[in-house]
Amino acid sequence: MTLDVRAPVLAAAADLIALSHSIHAEPELAFAEHRSVAKLTELLGARGFEVRRPVAGLDTAFTAECGSGELVIGICAEYDALPGLGHACGHNIIAAAAVGAALALAAHADALGVTVRVIGTPAEETGGGKVLMLERGVFDDVAAAMMVHPGPLDIAGATSLALADLSVAYTGKEAHAAAAPEQGRNAGDAVTVAQVALGLLRQHLEPGQQLHGIVSEGGVAPNVVPAHTELLYYLRAPDADSLDRLRRRADDCFAAGALAAGCTHEVRVVSPPYAELRPDPWLVTAYREAALDLGRVLLPVEMERAHPLGSTDMGNVTTVLPAIHPVIGLDTGGAVTHQPEFAAACITGSADAAVLDGATALAATAAALASDPAQRARVLDGVASRSRGVCG
Template sequence: MKEIILNKIDEIKDEIIDLSMDIYNNPEIAMEEFESSKKLASYLRTKGFDVEEKLAGMDTAFRATKKNGEGPKIAICAEYDALPYGHACGHHLIGTMSCAAGIGLAEALSEYAGEIAVIGTPAEEIGEGKPYLIDHNIFQYYDLAMMIHPFAETCIEPTISTIGGYDFTFIGKTSHAGAKPFDGINALDALVSFYNNVSVLRQQLKDGTRIHGIVLEGGSVVNSIPEKAVMRYEVRSEDMKYYHEVVDKVVNCAKAAALATGCELKYGPFERVCLGLKKNTTLANVFRSVMGEFNIEEHDQQNGGSTDMGDVSYTIPAIHPMVKFVENGADAHTLEFMNASIKPFAYNMLINGAKAMAMTGLEVLKNPAIVEKMKQEFNNK
C-alpha cells in the first residue's frame, strides 16, 4: 500500500506543480480566492473526490471527500490565500501539497476503512477561514487534522502564538492650529502618548510576547488640530492566559493617553483572535517516524508565528509542521521567500511533504488505536 500511495503522488507530480505555479502566478488575497479555490476543488473532483464548494456558506471554502466504511476520519487542510504583494507565505505550495497528500492517501481506502477529506480553508492571513468553519461544526466531525507549512527551517512542533488585533480611535476637537490651538483637543497627541506608553510597556513583557502596530490615521490637514487619530495594534503571546493580560495592559495604555489629553477613546477588534497551537506529540511522532525518508530533518525550535490552525488544534488533535522549503534561509512574508518558493528545491519539497503527510495518514488508517492515544493526549492538555 505504501508503494501504491507513493506511486500515485509521483504520477500526479507534474499536475500538482503546474497547479501550484498557476495559483502562484494568479494570487488572490484573503476572502477573494475565488479562482484558486475553484481550481483546487475542480482538480480534486477529477480525481474522484466528492466535492462540496462554498462550504458552510463560505464562498471560497470547500471540502473534498473519499470514504470507505467506518474508520479514522482524517482532515488535511489546504490554504491558498496570498498576501497583497503575492504568495510570500507559500500558500500556493500548501494548497497543492495537501491535495496531493489527500489523493495519494485515498488509495489506502481500497484496503483500510476510514475517511479522507481535503478541506479548503480560506483567509489564513487574516485568521478567518478555519475559525469560521469551526463555528459551523466542520472540523468537529474529524479525528485529526494536519498540514505542512513551508518555512526557512524545519520544526515539527513549532510554538505558535495566540494573536489578536485591535483598533484604537481617539476623538478630540479640531481648531485652527495657528490662531486658536488652545481651543482644540489634539487626538494625534493622544495617539503619540499611547504609542509611547506601549513602547515602555514592552520592556516589562514576558519572553514570547509581541506588540506591533501602525498608525492608520493622524489628521487630515497640517494647519488644524487633529480631531481624530487611529492606531492599530496586534498582540501575540505563546501563553493564551497571558495574552489576555497583555491586551488589558494595552487598553489601559490607551485609556491613560485619552485621559491625559482629554480625548474620547473607542476601541475594538479588527480581526478575530487566533489561538496558539495546542501540540499533539502523539500525532507529531507519527509524522516524525515517516519524514526521514522524504528528506525532512528537524532543526531548531521555531516560535513567534501565528495561524488559525491553532484554533483547529483546540478543536481536534492537529499538527502543523514547519518544513524547510527554501535554500536561501529567507523568512516567510518576504520577497526573497516568495522568489525561492518556485525554485526546484521548493517543488521537490512540495512532493516530499505530500508523501510525508500521506504516510502519516496511512499509519493512522493501519493503526486506529493511534486515534485514541491522540485524543487522550488532547483531552489531558
C-alpha cells in the same frame, strides 16, 4: 500496513506544481480568494472528490471528500496572500501539498478505511477562517487534522503564539492647526502617546509576549488637527492566559493615549483570537519519521519550542482535536516568511520539492494513524467524546 503514498504524489506532480505556481501568480487577500478556490476545487473535482462550496457561510471556504471510511482525516489548505507581498508566507505551497496528500490518501482510502476531506480554509493571515469553520461545525466529525507550512527549516513539532488582532480608533475634534489649534482635540497625539506607552511597556513584558502594530489612519492634512486616527495592533503570547494579561496592559496604554489627548477611543477585535499551536505528540512523531524517510533534515526536538512560528488559526483546531502543523523546509537564501525574497523562493525548484515532500509526509502520517489500531481508536473516541460535549 505498508502502502506506497509516494507514487500517487509523483504521478500528480506536474499538476500539483502547476497549481502551486498558478496560485502564487494570482495572490488574493482574506475572504476574497475566489480564483484560488476555483483552481483547487477544479483539480480535486476532476480527480473524483465530491466538492462542496461555499461552506460555513464563507464564500471562499470549501470541502472536498473522497472515501467512505469512519475515520475522517482533515487536510487543511490555506491560500490567502499578504497585502503588497503576495505569497510571502507560501500558502501556494500549503494548498498544493494539501491536494497532493489528499490524492495519495484517496488512492488507498478503502484499504485504510478513511474518508479524506480537504478543508479549504480562507483568511489565515487575518480573519480566522479556521476559527469560524471550527465554530460552525466543519471539523465536528474530523478525527485528526493536518497541514504543512513552508519555511527556512524543517520542523516536525512546530509551535506558535496566541494572537489578539486589534483595531484602536481614536476620535477627537478637527480645527485649523495654525489659526485655532486650541479648538482641536488631536487624535494623532492620542496615537503618539499610546505608542510611547506601548514602547515603554516592552521592558516589562513577560517571556514570549510580543506586541507590534501600525498607524493605519493618521489624519488628512498637516493644517487640520486630526479628528480620526487608527492603530492596528497584534498582541502575541505563549498561551491564552499570558495573552489575557498582555491584553489588559495594552488596553491601559490605548486608554492613556485617549486620556492624554482629550479624545475618545474604541478597541475592536479584527479577527477571532488565535490560540497557540498544541501539536499532537503521536502525529508529530509519525510525521517526523515520514520526513526523515524522505531525506529531510529536521530541527532537533529539543530546539522546537525555541523556534515558535508567528501565529496561526490552526492553533484553535489543535485545542479541539488531534492536529499538526509541521514546517517543510525550502531554500530561501536566508529570507524568512513575510519578506519579498521568501515569496520569490516559493516557486523555485526547492519549493516544488517541498510541495511533493510535504504531501507525501502528510499522507504517510495519516496512513500510519489509520493503520495503528490503538491510535485509530484514540482519535475516533475523541470524535465521540466531542459529539457528547465532553472536553478532551
